[in-house]
Every structure is written in structure tokens, then in C-alpha cells.
Amino acid sequence: MLYRHTDPGSHQIADPLEVHPKTRKIPPVLYRVAVVWACILAGLFFALIAYGTTPGPSSLPPTQSPLRPASGELQSSAATDWEVVMAVHPKCSCTAASLNELNRLLSQVDDNVNCRFLVYHPAETDPNWIDGRITSRLSEFHRSTIQADEAGEAARELGMQTSGAVVVFDPHGKTRFHGGITVSRNHEGDNLGVRSISMLIQGQTPPLSTTPVFGCRL
Template sequence: MAGWLLASVLGLGLVWSHASAEGRAATPPSRLPEHFLRTPGTWTLFVLLHPRCPCSRATLTELAKLLDRDGARVATRVFVWAPRQAPPGFERAELWARAESLPGVEVVADVDGAVARELGVSTSGQVVLYSPDGVARFSGGITPARGHEGDSAGARAIRDLLHAEAPSTGTAPVFGCALQTPSTSFR
């Protein structure tokens, strides 16, 4: 009996250790690069995803909640990593379809991770928010742990920024898979 209890506790510890392991933080440009179109008076929200990252399902669930409340304030683009050497349609998996189903969201293939590199992003589920004047205001995740839905510091920070009279900046840990994987892992 004691052996099973010990094994259970150790197993749960390992699972939680993985779930709470933060991804590498992004280093986005302080100003929105000029080639990204900006709608006057509207915030710009970028979400970057690996098409096969199961952790990012929770990111899209939390994004839906955020957009349900504040979608009219933000122009949202979801960039899905699409390596050139992957089989055709690699990026158009479940996450692509889920992102496309969100009202007002534009889903774009991030060919060879060009946008991710430009925004300094290396973890799936990373969110970057730019104010209407093009200033980076938030960088991080919007989930409380890998693959977990629910209230998080990142989602709260974005909601606060969208409603602030004088927005500051915010960050939060991002939880997800590495955005780019070796070409041998395409499935």
C-alpha cells in the first residue's frame, strides 16, 4: 500500500512539474513592425502556435474567452508555424481549425517561423499585444499552466491593459511546446 501511495505522489509530482514548466519568454520588438497592418484605435493581438502542441488547445480556449469579452477592441492574428519541409497541410491541423472558428480571428501560416523570429517568440501559446499606437504592452501566455484552462496572470493583464486609461506593460509566463521542432518529427 505504501509503495502505491509513494508511486502516486511521485507520478503526480512529475506531471505537475511538466505542467508548470515555463517556456522561453519572448523578446518582441518594442514597436509593432511597420509591415503589420494596424487598424486605427484598435489593439493588435498576435498568438503564435505550433500546429501539433496539445498545450495550445488551452490557449485557444482562453483566447475565445478574451475575445468574447473584448473582441471588438482587438485585431487578432494567430500565426501557425508552417515549415517548408513539412508535408502539405502540416499546419492545418486541429489548432488551425479551432483558431479559424473564433470570430474576427485571422489565421496565418508562419512559413519557416519568420514571424516568430521577428517577434522573438520560441514557445507555442505566446501572445504579444500592441496598443493602438503600436507600442508593445504585453508578452506572455494566457493559461495558468501547460494545457490548463482557467484564470491566469496573463489573461488578467491583457484585460486590464485593454481597459486602462494609461496602459503600462505586462508579462506573464508562457506554457507550451517549443515552437520549432526538428524536421524529423513531422507527423
């Protein structure tokens, strides 16, 4: 408690406002500005989360691969390989994570898996449009085929409308899985897509046969 000295031996309580008469108060407008900025930052944060976790469009693939002969036309000696088909938008940075996850998947299974990359490019564009960091990585995958896909027509025939989408065909050309192999945009790590395909190729029962796809729209 504060005291003011007067006569010897006596004390008087001092007014705190008189001790600090020049204390400044924060103007109300600054409070309002701080609240507005906090709301903007929170909105941007949640918008980024929504963007990264909102799956892209997709549709059901055909039950049989249109990229190879029907199972009845296959020679028994040829019906030994699985095929993983991936739709790739060469300008989509999110697809890098999907390629890394595909590489991780292939390291978990035997060598009886072929890859086919359908590389999107707009209609009537220069062939060099697809060149870039994403496309250059595709040649690093063994037993792979790189196919230019004008306007994404081949991918749409397989129900793929988002970059990074995959469709898995068994050795007889039957569709066994379709979806994505990342948990969100540009996010690597354990996910049900990779786990399901790995189990499927190894003859086990997978937990899922379809998963959401996260990437750029084709």
C-alpha cells in the same frame, strides 16, 4: 485475558501464540516492493506537476510591431484597433486551452481587437502539415488572420518560442504585453495574463505586462 481450564475451580493463563499458532507474517520482500511502487508513483505525480507548471522559453519582443507600418506612417483614422498575435503549434494539445482563454478575453473587450495567428510548421514540409483540430478552430475567431509560419521565424521575431504565447500591440503598433494566458499547461481558468490584457485594452492599468507561457516549444 485468555485462560486455560484445568482442574475445576482453577485457571491458568494461556500463551497467545498457542491460541493462534499459524498466524502468517508478511514477507519482508513485499514491504520492499510496496515502498518501491509508492516511490515510483510519487515520482510520476511530481513529474507531471513539474511538467505542467514549467514555463516554456521566451524572449523580449521588439518595442514596435514588425507586422505593420511604424506609428508615424499610420493614418489617424486607421490607428483604432488593438492586435493580439498568438503563436500556434498545430500539434500542441495544450494550445486548445490558450485558444479558449483568448476567446474568453475577446468576450470581455470591445470589437476593436484584431487577432493574428502565426501557425508553426517545420521547414520544407507539406502545406497540409498544419491541418488539424487546432488549426480548424482559428477560423472561428472574428477579425482574425491566419498566417503560416515556416520554422517559427515570424514568431521568434516577436520573442515567441512557445505555442500559446501572445504579444499585444496597441493601435499605434507599440508592444504593450507579451506572455501566456493560461496558468499551466492545458489549464483553463482565471489568470493574470487574460486579466492584464483585458484591463490594458479597456484603458486601465494592468497588474502585469508579461507572464510565463505554458505550451509546446516551437
